[in-house]
Amino acid sequence: MLLSLRARLLLWLLLPLALFVFVTDYMSYVAACQTADLLQDAALLSSARTIIEDVDWENGALTANIPPAALEIFESPYQDHVFYKVVAGHDRLLGGSPDLTLPAGSTRYPVFYNTRLGELPIRAVAYERQLYDSGKAEQVTVIVGKTQASRQAMLKDLWRPQLIRQWLMLALVVVLVPFGLTMELRPLMKLKNDVADREPMELEPIRVHHLPSELRPIVDAINQCIARLKLHTTTQRQFIADAAHQLRTPLTLLNTQVQCATQYDPSDPALTEALTGIRRTSQKMADMTSQLLLLAQAESVSLPRVQARVDLAAVVSSVLEELVVAAQRRQIDLGAELAEGTYVAGSESLLAALVSNLADNAIRYTHEGGSVTVLCRREGSHVLLQVVDNGPGIPAEARAHVFERFYRVASDVEGSGLGLAIVHQIALSHGGTVTMAPGAGRVGLVITVRLPAWRNEERE
Ligand SMILES: Nc1ncnc2c1ncn2[C@@H]1O[C@H](COP(=O)(O)OP(=O)(O)OP(=O)(O)O)[C@@H](O)[C@H]1O
Ligand SMILES: [Mg+2]
Structure with a gap:
């Protein structure tokens, strides 16, 4: 699916931000739970201590007079139910709810635990102490438990503001970012x-x-x-x-x-x-x-559009066949040295025009009885085409201009001055180069065309 740039940018921004909000919300929830538990446990322990303070010996037996202050600590608008139980020894109930269960392990140190009383989930603390009286000692265990309404309320108070702030920020991003992007993309629209x-x-x-x-x-x-x-x-x-x-x-x-x-x-x-x-x-x-x-x-024409495999040597021999009569008319010795594997990528008709223009020039401008040789061979990653003649050559000062359109060196031979411009253009469009130099002993002209050789990976 193709999304607009604006939607994509928004997505890139929202995904990590939403992930961040979820993770931090979870972390703050855990922290709020810990704080609420800590406060609740501290109140439970304080209540248990107050109760145990008021268990005393009366006439040689332990009695529990529970002070109202011990349970007032839990007063809140959430109307939690508070339960307690005072046990002497292992199972002698001194007061409170008999159904309140003790935790499994030792209660020498305060033990906080979650339990149930009937259907009600309860958080409780169990706390024991030895009470002495004229050589007698007895263990007293106090359990104080309460329902969870105020704890849940505290959790909400601690956690909710943070949650609201985070989601507000997310909503603000959703609204502001598209607006900002629209503003910032205006130059692009103008463009x-x-x-x-x-x-x-x-x-x-x-x-x-x-x-x-x-x-x-x-x-x-x-x-x-x-x-x-x-x-x-x-x-x-x-x-x-x-x-x-x-x-x-x-x-x-x-x-x-x-x-x-x-x-x-x-x-x-x-x-x-x-x-x-x-x-x-x-x-x-x-x-x-x-x-x-x-x-x-x-x-x-441009190179990517002319990608057929062409054997340059084959092109040379068919072009020379057509020029044999013209060469004979001027008694020119027309020869060729053609190697194998001279494949290039290009257009056969244009390459034939290139060879034809070069050979035609050599035949026309070389004096009668002269010689013209066309060579074609592979050289490294290139295929080389050379047209060598022993004619008058081209003066050094004219060599820089002969590839220009309509440029001609003064001679009796007629022509339009376009042949070498065509050669140059065809070589260029095939990714090649054309150079010219005087022949051996500064006689005649050698024109060299270098074209990239056909590579195996190129398809026909
Ligand atoms: N092999 C050569 N020997 C000597 N002079 C050459 C040779 N090839 C080209 N020239 C010179 O370069 C000039 C430009 O050649 P080019 O092929 O561009 O034009 P042209 O032969 O005059 O016309 P066209 O090829 O369009 O009929 C020619 O006027 C000619 O004087
Ligand atoms: Mg010409």
Whole structure:
């Protein structure tokens, strides 16, 4: 069952408090019983002593004249019944109630005990003394007992005020704590309203004043999330603006080319040339559009959503098969060194786009007759992909920028400047890295992609 925070906090407070109240109430009950017994026993003993004082020898025999003062001590509004019994020797009754029973053991010292007289429960004391008279000695035992009404009343007087105080405190907690919690949770409610009432594109940080210190980290985390969202939105807007700008140039060119073409006579060879130009421009636009789509796809994907097992070496060999014709056209020696067990977690189509962009660059930018090799092997907990060529390489000052969108190093080869940005984004979304360095003897280029290897515990 899901309880509200307020109910949970109240429960955490009430349970130990109720336990504490029960334990202390029990302890104070025991203490009140002890006090009431002590007072009652002291009165019983005092009465027994007064009675025994008045047992005396008369004409050689013991007689008991019970003074009223001996029993007045018990007078109370609770109308307890008081009983006594005076016994000489073992069983010679000198006065009082004959049914009052003696305790089991010796009564040389006062013995307090609970007994019954008929139906009445009784607290009693038995007390004995030796009485002497001209060489004679006789044992006299006095028993004084009383019913429990005044003792119970005293117990109530001693215990009840404490009990009432404790339960009042508990009731006060039940009333005040929810009230206090409601007051204290107000900033949280305000925070909730602030977040809920936001416009979809309102990406300003949340500002809640007088926030309790426990809520600050939550607001900070929400603000960090908003800041990331804002950065992402700005990047997306920039991307759309850049893409529109990049597409406008070939579109304008296409427009001009179509306009020129319409002016040529159908038999004019210049028309064929113009149509070839149109085809080239529209091909360029199609390439750029698919690169843009790929980049948008790579940016929107995140690693936890692309958790299929992919054999990178297999991806490399199928991509290279598609590029063989392009490599042959430029007499490029396209080779591969592929090891086994090169499994990574990711999206097969995106990884194919990564390999394809790198191999395509190497084939296109390397001079005719050059060589391009793609290597794929496992290295520790990573899978390594390397594309090595012996082409012109990338100047050191341009290397920091080639992963930016639309950045191109001046060359005769046409391109949209998106390939390496796509590679970088795909590597990032697969938890990997991309680095580049000049080849052996500072000839050509080596681009290295390092991706986390597929772990056995990851499920397909
Ligand atoms: N293997 C390479 N050898 C030399 N220069 C390279 C190589 N790979 C990339 N470059 C340079 O880096 C720049 C950026 O490459 P990127 O792949 O991002 O864009 P592109 O090839 O121009 O366009 P796209 O790949 O989108 O068609 C290119 O303009 C090119 O000059
Ligand atoms: Mg490229």
